[in-house]
Amino acid sequence: MQYDRRFDGMNCRKLKELSAADSLRRLASVPLGRVVFTRHALPAVRPVNHLVTDGQIVIRSSTGTILSAEVAAFEAVVAFEADELDVEERLGWSVVVTGFAQLVTDPDEATRLKSMIQPWVMGEMDQVIRIRPEIITGYELVPAAG
Amino acid sequence: MQYDRRFDGMNCRKLKELSAADSLRRLASVPLGRVVFTRHALPAVRPVNHLVTDGQIVIRSSTGTILSAEVAAFEAVVAFEADELDVEERLGWSVVVTGFAQLVTDPDEATRLKSMIQPWVMGEMDQVIRIRPEIITGYELVPAAG
Numbered sequence: 001m002q003y004d005r006r007f008d009g010m011n012c013r014k015l016k017e018l019s020a021a022d023s024l025r026r027l028a029s030v031p032l033g034r035v036v037f038t039r040h041a042l043p044a045v046r047p048v049n050h051l052v053t054d055g056q057i058v059i060r061s062s063t064g065t066i067l068s069a070e071v072a073a074f075e076a077v078v079a080f081e082a083d084e085l086d087v088e089e090r091l092g093w094s095v096v097v098t099g100f101a102q103l104v105t106d107p108d109e110a111t112r113l114k115s116m117i118q119p120w121v122m123g124e125m126d127q128v129i130r131i132r133p134e135i136i137t138g139y140e141l142v143p144a145a146g
Numbered sequence: 147m148q149y150d151r152r153f154d155g156m157n158c159r160k161l162k163e164l165s166a167a168d169s170l171r172r173l174a175s176v177p178l179g180r181v182v183f184t185r186h187a188l189p190a191v192r193p194v195n196h197l198v199t200d201g202q203i204v205i206r207s208s209t210g211t212i213l214s215a216e217v218a219a220f221e222a223v224v225a226f227e228a229d230e231l232d233v234e235e236r237l238g239w240s241v242v243v244t245g246f247a248q249l250v251t252d253p254d255e256a257t258r259l260k261s262m263i264q265p266w267v268m269g270e271m272d273q274v275i276r277i278r279p280e281i282i283t284g285y286e287l288v289p290a291a292g
Binding site: 005012013014015030031032034036037038042043044045046047049051077078079081083085087090094096098116117118120121122141144 | 151158159160161176177178180182183184188189190191192193195197223224225227229231233236240242244262263264266267268287290
């Protein structure tokens with residue numbers, strides 16, 4: 001697709017802030033987000049499918065991955081971003097949650113959560129990581145004239 | 147939409163690594179990505195529309211934003227992620243570029259780049275930031291049986 005990145009006055013947007021509750025609700029409505037973390041002092045990002053339950057974000061991982069080694073092992077602070085943005089209409093929303101990522105160590109709880117979300121990618125994916133939101137921000141792109 | 151996050155054996159995928167050239171080509175084919183950076187030692191992420199030209203990623207920003215203050219001012223290392231992921235089919239690709247973000251200070255060059263990419267969101271957006279890729283990684287989700 002040839003996408004025109006130049007100006008079209010009809011499509012100019014402004015940002016409308018979303019409440020924390022609305023942000024979390026939207027985050028829960030999509031199956032996929034991006035977990036953002038620090039690796040060797042460098043910014044890193046991975047798309048991952050997720051679930052929101054009990055106000056927390058739940059993702060799957062496996063022992064050998066960077067996510068498990070760098071994030072879950074240290075209860076690192078991560079950001080989690082999800083969006084639904086229509087590139088034709090230039091409308092949609094984006095939500096960013098910042099919080100602590102923690103390995104779910106209770107076996108019963110891990111089993112329960114595993115039954116609710118399966119990774120897209122094959123492999124062991126034996127670990128369940130939950131992210132406890134500390135900061136929730138979100139915005140919606142709305143027509144500038146609105 | 148009610149999205150089923152549980153297991154469907156038909157939809158299991160594996161990751162196929164993309165070459166740097168293929169990754170950059172795919173990144174250039176979409177209008178929107180997410181810039182990932184560090185703010186006050188915390189991971190941060192913003193969706194932003196972009197352009198790839200001369201092997202560099204170009205985005206717009208304005209003086210007052212976190213992006214301009216925290217990233218462009220210090221030639222910070224950032225990651226830039228773009229993807230096209232089909233949540234129904236669980237197919238698609240994701241590319242992550244890591245590199246230095248730099249304010250374009252040459253007025254002619256800034257004017258030239260501004261004519262090629264317009265921000266989606268209204269406002270001054272007087273600054274042009276380019277990201278010089280140092281590390282380019284990408285993968286494609288392909289059927290596990292393939």
